[in-house]
Amino acid sequence: MTDAVDVRTAVGAVMDPELRRPLSKLDMVREVRVDAGSATVQIALTIVGCPAADRIERDVHAAAAAVAGIHDVTVEVGVMTPAERTALTERLRGGRAQRVMPFGPESLTRVIAVTSGKGGVGKSTVTANLAVALAQRGLAVGLIDADVHGFSIPALLGLIEDDGLPPQPTRIDDLMLPPVGYDVKAISIGMFLPRDAPAGGAVAWRGPMLHRTVNQFLNDVYFGDLDVLLLDMPPGTGDVAISVGQLLPHADVLVVTTPQPAAAEVAVRSGLVARQTGQRVIGVVENMAALTLADGTSLDLFGSGGGAAVAAALSTDDETVPLLGSIPLSPALRSGGDEGRPIVASTPDDPAAVALDAIALRLATTGRSRAGRPLPVSRA
Ligand SMILES: Nc1ncnc2c1ncn2[C@@H]1O[C@H](COP(=O)(O)OP(=O)(O)O)[C@@H](O)[C@H]1O
Ligand SMILES: [Mg+2]
Incomplete structure (x- = not known):
């Protein structure tokens, strides 16, 4: 005799595609009744018109129908009450009823700000490909x-919808769910611009607004438990760099530069400013290095030596800043970026992809997680 407990167990194991947790853990399964092989399952979605609703309903139906002895399934879809939703968002925030920034010094997540x-x-x-390479590992x-x-970032991770714009994150009250591309949970200001903003989203940003936005990304986006959080910083040493330095003083900083000696000086400055806020410069990545042509000659469009020069300039008596790699x-x-297909996933044999993956591995194995253990890297 099939009873409601079996159906509840099966339905509870269905994953919410956005929250990436089983429905049972999200308190989304309400009443389950079984009557002579006929199951009725009530589920409660977080919000009305939840984009994942159809998929959840389908998966719940399939899960219940797969239970032995069930030959008929009715799924009744409801919506959580505001109180239920508040309880859920608090739970997702890790029981942090009050606002505590999830990436503070206590956090087990390694934070790496990529600057130039x-x-x-x-x-x-580089940031998008490192993120995908780390996720692949x-x-x-x-x-x-x-x-x-x-x-x-949305375009680089293939997160562009048919209307040419990045997706808008689903919101559960004030908690935002980041879209996922190549297993990387990504959030971008491009996801919040008015839909009719001019192409490129020219918005006049002021310092305090920037600070609030960065703060909101850190506090109100549901990333779940992360091993690594990467930040694609604006170039230079402006307001965002200062905000991030204040909000994440324990972050590691990765400096990207070209081989061109003239680019080195400004790259060094961005590293020094980060260090002033207490952040640690963990390394330099040289990009756009010499390309080896089919006839074996090499084309060094941007010269050479910039990466090593920046690393040397940022090194101190106490601390050597390594050149973590050079990407040709x-x-x-370039085309993978334009098409939203990161080459570490689409063309892993390309010399640039090999260099990027080696840098990702070095980052993962040389850095320490906040728990003092090396990050748990597995070979993809
Ligand atoms: N190693 C590389 N080889 C060829 N093109 C590259 C390389 N790295 C970046 N690009 C291209 O250079 C342009 C600028 O890159 P982007 O990542 O947007 O720079 P930034 O974020 O520093 O402004 C893009 O068109 C990108 O595809
Ligand atoms: Mg950029």
Whole structure:
């Protein structure tokens, strides 16, 4: 005789596709009745018109129908009460009833802010690919696009919808669910612009507004338990760098530069400013290094030595800042970015992808998680 407990167990194991937790853990399964092989299952969604509603309903139906002895299933979809929703968001925030920033010094998540002296050096491209490479190696990865003036992370991760815009995160009250691309949970200012904003979303940002936005990304986005949180910083040493320095003084900083000696000086400055706020410069990545051509010659469009020069300039008597790697110029890296297909996933044999993955591995194995253990990296 099939009873309601079996159906409840089966339905409770269905995953909420956005929250990525089983419905039983989210208190979304209400009454379950079984009458002569006929099951009626009541579920409560977080919000009306929840985008994942159809999928959840389908999965619940399938899960109940798969229980032995059930030949007929009715799914009744309801919505949580405000009180239930508050209880849920508090639970998702880890029982932090009051606002405590989840990435503070107590956190087990390693925070890495990726910065550069100037724009166009490939910082966002490098950040997106490092995030995907770390996720491919089994880490739980979040990515905050803090480059409010030139956000590009949604496009780099293929998170662009049919209307050409990034998706809008689902909200459960004041908790936002980050869209996921290549297993990376990503949040970007581009997801919050008015839908009719001009292309590129030209918005005049003031310092306090920037600070509030970064603060909100850190506090009100449901990333869950992350191993690594990457931040794609705006180039230079402006308001966002200062806000991030204040909000995340224990963050590690990765400096991206080109091999061009002229770019080195501004790159060094961005590292020094980060260090002034207490952040640690963990390394330098050189991008757009020499490309080896089919005939074996090499094309060094941007010269050479910039990465090593920046690393040397940022090193002190107490601390050596390493050059973590050099990523060659790569047509595939560029086109993969344009198409929203990160090359570490789509073309892992490309020399730039190999270099990026090696840097990701170095980051994961040389850094320490806040618990003092190396991060749990598995070979993809
Ligand atoms: N190693 C590389 N080889 C070829 N093109 C690259 C490389 N790195 C970045 N690019 C391209 O350079 C441009 C600027 O990169 P982007 O990541 O947007 O820079 P930033 O974030 O520093 O402004 C993009 O078109 C990107 O595809
Ligand atoms: Mg960028």
